[in-house]
Amino acid sequence: MNILLISQCNKRALTETRRILDQFAERRGDRTWQTPITQAGLDTLRQLLKKTARKNTAVACHWIRGQDHSELLWIVGDASQFNSQGAVPTNMTRRNILRQGDENDWHTGQDIHLLSALAALLHDLGKASQAFQMRLLGQLQERNQYRHEWVSLRLFEAFVGDDDDANWLTRLANPSEADDATWLGRLQRDGLDQPVQPPFAHLARAPLAQAIAWLVVTHHRLPVAPEKDAEPGSKTYLGKKVDWVTAHALKDVLHLMDAGWNERTDDGDDTQLALYWH
Structure with missing residues (x-):
């Protein structure tokens, strides 16, 4: 050579x-x-x-x-x-001439990683419901009244409760038997409990929890504004064009979102709906 x-x-x-x-x-x-x-x-x-x-x-x-x-x-x-x-x-210099750090738009990359990891741990909690387990065994053939990600969202909402982000994260990091025995009692069961509060409105004091809740409920589909005041017996479907959505209505759109934004809900009997919340 x-x-x-x-x-x-x-x-x-x-x-x-x-x-x-x-x-x-x-x-x-x-x-x-x-x-x-x-x-x-x-x-x-x-x-x-x-x-x-x-x-x-x-x-x-x-x-x-x-x-x-x-x-x-x-x-x-x-x-x-x-x-x-x-x-x-x-020529040589120790000054940062290229300033490559200024071109980095992933300043919150670690935060994104942590939020995604928490959402990944929580997103399938709803599959523990009796309805989902019956579906796996072929014992339930009906269309979902409530999808598993919506049940996961409600379970997470119940765990957070009325805490701010600092408090629920502390409870998550330091679990106690007393807390484990009580937080599930705060579960809001759509279709059974009246009235129920929209989950993102309930989580308003905990913006970090809101972000995780969004990742949990959207990991299969994005929310869709449902048709309101549909005529009895009329065929509606999720994603049908609606007339009530305006710029004013979208101002606090998360606070409006209920179970009907995730799946078309029918008024089933309490015994049937209870399978999704047991």
């Missing part, structure tokens, strides 16, 4: 590296050497340079692979004298 050696050594290190490099290659300048060499010879040269290296030693070896192409093989000593391709800078 044909190699090019560049020395950026200073003081006594320059004298020592010149002595070694002169034995293996011909000078092409005061700090440059070039020669054809075998791999064994190159390994020997590198070992000698390493053995005599000082704090002022800096030698880069380039493999000349073609007329217009070379490849950095190694650097012995102070690598800061060269860039990643082995070139020698004409």
